[in-house]
Amino acid sequence: MEEAFAKLDIRKPENIVYKRTDLLVDRPLSYCPGCGHGVANRILMETIEEMGIQDKTIGISPVGCSVLAYDFMNIDMLGAAHGRAPALATAIKRLWPDHFVFTYQGDGDLAAIGTAETIHACNRGENITIIFINNAIYGMTGGQMAPTTLEGMRTATCPYGRDVKIMGNPLKITELISQLPGTYFVTRQSVHTPVNARRAKKAIRMAMENQKLNKGVSFVEIVSNCNSGWKMTPNQANKWMEENMFPFYPLGDLKVDGKLVEKK
Amino acid sequence: MAKVKGDIVINIERCKGCEVCMTACPFHVIAMAKEVNSKGYHYAVKVNNDCTGCTNCAVVCPDGVITVYRAKTE
Numbered sequence: 001m002e003e004a005f006a007k008l009d010i011r012k013p014e015n016i017v018y019k020r021t022d023l024l025v026d027r028p029l030s031y032c033p034g035c036g037h038g039v040a041n042r043i044l045m046e047t048i049e050e051m052g053i054q055d056k057t058i059g060i061s062p063v064g065c066s067v068l069a070y071d072f073m074n075i076d077m078l079g080a081a082h083g084r085a086p087a088l089a090t091a092i093k094r095l096w097p098d099h100f101v102f103t104y105q106g107d108g109d110l111a112a113i114g115t116a117e118t119i120h121a122c123n124r125g126e127n128i129t130i131i132f133i134n135n136a137i138y139g140m141t142g143g144q145m146a147p148t149t150l151e152g153m154r155t156a157t158c159p160y161g162r163d164v165k166i167m168g169n170p171l172k173i174t175e176l177i178s179q180l181p182g183t184y185f186v187t188r189q190s191v192h193t194p195v196n197a198r199r200a201k202k203a204i205r206m207a208m209e210n211q212k213l214n215k216g217v218s219f220v221e222i223v224s225n226c227n228s229g230w231k232m233t234p235n236q237a238n239k240w241m242e243e244n245m246f247p248f249y250p251l252g253d254l255k256v257d258g259k260l261v262e263k264k
Numbered sequence: 265m266a267k268v269k270g271d272i273v274i275n276i277e278r279c280k281g282c283e284v285c286m287t288a289c290p291f292h293v294i295a296m297a298k299e300v301n302s303k304g305y306h307y308a309v310k311v312n313n314d315c316t317g318c319t320n321c322a323v324v325c326p327d328g329v330i331t332v333y334r335a336k337t338e
Contacts, residue, residue: 005310007271010335017270018319020328029327033305034282038326194288194320234282 021045023054023074030068034234036224037065039191040133041072043201044104047208048075057100058092060085062114064106065140066133083114086121089128100211102129107148108138111173115147118177125182125216129207132174132219135226136245143229147171150248155229170248174221178254184216186255190223192238196251203253215258223249267337270317274308275329281305285321285330294321 023045031037048057054075061069063082070077080088085103093101110118110132121128137155138144144157148170152161162170178186185207189200200222207218223245227237253261272293279301286294291314296306308329317334 005313007269007313007315007333010269010271010333011273012333012335015333015335016331017317017334018322018330018332020331024328028278031326033280033326034284035326038328039324042328192284192324194323197323234284235287238284 021049023049025072025074027072029072031065032228034225034227034237035065036135036191036222037068037133039197040104040131040200040222040224041069043191043197044102044131044204045073045075047201047205048100050205051208053100053208056098057102058096060088060092060101060103062103062105062109064109064138066104066106066109067140069104083109083112084117085109085114086117086126086128086130089130090121090124090126093126093128097127097214100129100208102131102208104131105133106139107132107134107136107173108146111147111171115173118173119180121182122177122217122219123180123182125184127211127214127216129204129211129218130220131204131207132221133224134174134221134249135224135229136170137226137229139226139229143226143231148173150244153244172249174219174249174254177217177219178260182216183219183255184213184258185210185218185253186221187219187253188221188223188249188251190241190246190251192225192241221249223251268316268334269337270315270332270334272310272315272317272321272333273331274310275331276301276307276309277303278327278329279305279307280327281307282326283308284324284326288320288324290318290320291315 062080062085145155191197210218225237295311297309322330
């Protein structure tokens, strides 16, 4: 069926405008269908390819779905204990200041188990990049409640919805760390539409470039879906995310060049 | 006026049938096949000739299965 609409005359190598980057290992990604991790992995690898720093980049993936990243990223990767990626990144960056170091963490990892490491690494102003995938749930372990789970949102461990009187309020860790003097660039993006994915890629590019300036932590939050954990189809999950996640986690830059961006 | 025409090639064995590309395409070029691939997913297929090579589908594809070609024709 597909062959009927093939335009063979333009299928030539010189006409390629987009193809999967070679920095992703040539094997199927083991994320669920429609998961934002796939796009996040790819735009991160595209950024590194465009900057030409494949041999000087060290990635750290701790526990959660983000741990799978080291199977797919064709660069030097290290696995960290749960939540401890910023601490490991600190050590690597201090030992190899000319290398580019990034951590790739989920919300259960960065905002729950690794809160202390994250906040202290950001407060010390380590010259690293933190990529934070926020899907408001513990995806890998079966959809339990995370600190970032929205009020009233149903998960496996709060089947009647998150009750803030018992379970506390959702944690806006990105706003929290943007107040710290050690952060240089803090932004929140998403990857569910082409325009958002392109913006997120620009933000990641800026975050990696900032490591040359030696000014502090660059922090990129990517609000993502977890269609398996939310029990939705990918397109439903993206729509739900736009309607429910974005009002609470508004997209945009929070801190650029070390200065807080004023909200209009 | 120069016209732009585009084409996409989908790696159907890697496609997981999430349908995100289908909503991202402004010209409704992509639909899901009735057939399934070896993993059992209804893979994405090209169903018309309106592709302009805008790369929207390839950018949002979580598995990076889409390669986009674009050429100008007189």
